[in-house]
Amino acid sequence: MRSARLAAVSVVATVVALCGAAPAFALARPVIAGLSVPRTASAGRPPRVALRIDEPGVAWVYVQVTVSALSTHRAVVAASLGWVRTGRTVTVRWPSSATLTAGAYQLTVSAHDRRGATLLRSAHSSGEASLTVTAPVAPAGVTTAPEAPAPTSEPGVPTVSQTVADGAVFPVAGPHNFGGPENVFGAPRDGYLHQGQDILTAEGTPVVAPLSGTILTTSYQEGGAGYYAVEQTTIGFDFMFAHCQESSLAVATGQAVSAGQALCRAGQTGDATAPHLDFEMWVGGWQAAGGRPINPLPYLEAWEG
Numbered sequence: 001m002r003s004a005r006l007a008a009v010s011v012v013a014t015v016v017a018l019c020g021a022a023p024a025f026a027l028a029r030p031v032i033a034g035l036s037v038p039r040t041a042s043a044g045r046p047p048r049v050a051l052r053i054d055e056p057g058v059a060w061v062y063v064q065v066t067v068s069a070l071s072t073h074r075a076v077v078a079a080s081l082g083w084v085r086t087g088r089t090v091t092v093r094w095p096s097s098a099t100l101t102a103g104a105y106q107l108t109v110s111a112h113d114r115r116g117a118t119l120l121r122s123a124h125s126s127g128e129a130s131l132t133v134t135a136p137v138a139p140a141g142v143t144t145a146p147e148a149p150a151p152t153s154e155p156g157v158p159t160v161s162q163t164v165a166d167g168a169v170f171p172v173a174g175p176h177n178f179g180g181p182e183n184v185f186g187a188p189r190d191g192y193l194h195q196g197q198d199i200l201t202a203e204g205t206p207v208v209a210p211l212s213g214t215i216l217t218t219s220y221q222e223g224g225a226g227y228y229a230v231e232q233t234t235i236g237f238d239f240m241f242a243h244c245q246e247s248s249l250a251v252a253t254g255q256a257v258s259a260g261q262a263l264c265r266a267g268q269t270g271d272a273t274a275p276h277l278d279f280e281m282w283v284g285g286w287q288a289a290g291g292r293p294i295n296p297l298p299y300l301e302a303w304e305g
Helices: 002-019 160-165 297-304
Strands: 031-036 040-042 050-054 060-069 074-085 103-112 128-134 197-201 206-208 213-221 226-233 237-244 262-265 276-283 292-294
Touching: 050 060, 050 103, 060 297, 103 297, 160 297, 197 297, 226 262, 237 262
Parallel strands: 040 128
Antiparallel strands: 031 050, 060 074, 060 103, 103 128, 197 276, 206 262, 213 226, 226 237, 237 276, 276 292
């Protein structure tokens, strides 16, 4: 009987080896193991939110939390938790200036590991929760002047959901990952902070336009962006695509492009040590007076799906 069982195990092992099946943990993705969000809160500072993320075989995941107004579907508060331990409950630290006015909101957790695997969402573990914020109740006998309506969104900054509705596509048309802490938006560089999100991929992988727009410029920066292209989209963003492979630029200044159109191929020109795309998102104009870069990762994670 024992020999029969051993033979069966041997057959299974042989089949797995021949089929090249990967171990289960190689296919793992981060999952929400716990998310504590109150149903209601008073206007003012965002409420206490706690969460836990698990992933077999992975010790650290990069986590961000956003709160979006349901009336506009725009993010009004965002908190980056950075790299946090899996299997541990952590409390969200909101930016010191973060406040919420009365209204209905949706809280969304985003996460990815060092392989670039993003949060697995399901009906039982979506990483999303509803939050109703109520106006503070004035003490009896005290009247308050009506508040001026607060702006519901920052002008010129389309939300993640808006870009998805507009048909945005992921800018790298091939296998990729988001690297580690040194590859994220805001990572320290020599004398400045990283203004984009690195997308690590194989040399020569097609780089495409996420949204329709017009090419503002194409150029070369030795010791910096290498061969690059800049696109002005029709919804208000400017995109920069850096470190393109030499001789791969397929667009020219003033050219109209559509979502998914090839711009160049991923390379490692300029100040780069490995093939990747440095993807930047700007509001107010790329390198323009008053323009500024924003964190592309929440958008990229949505476009992956």
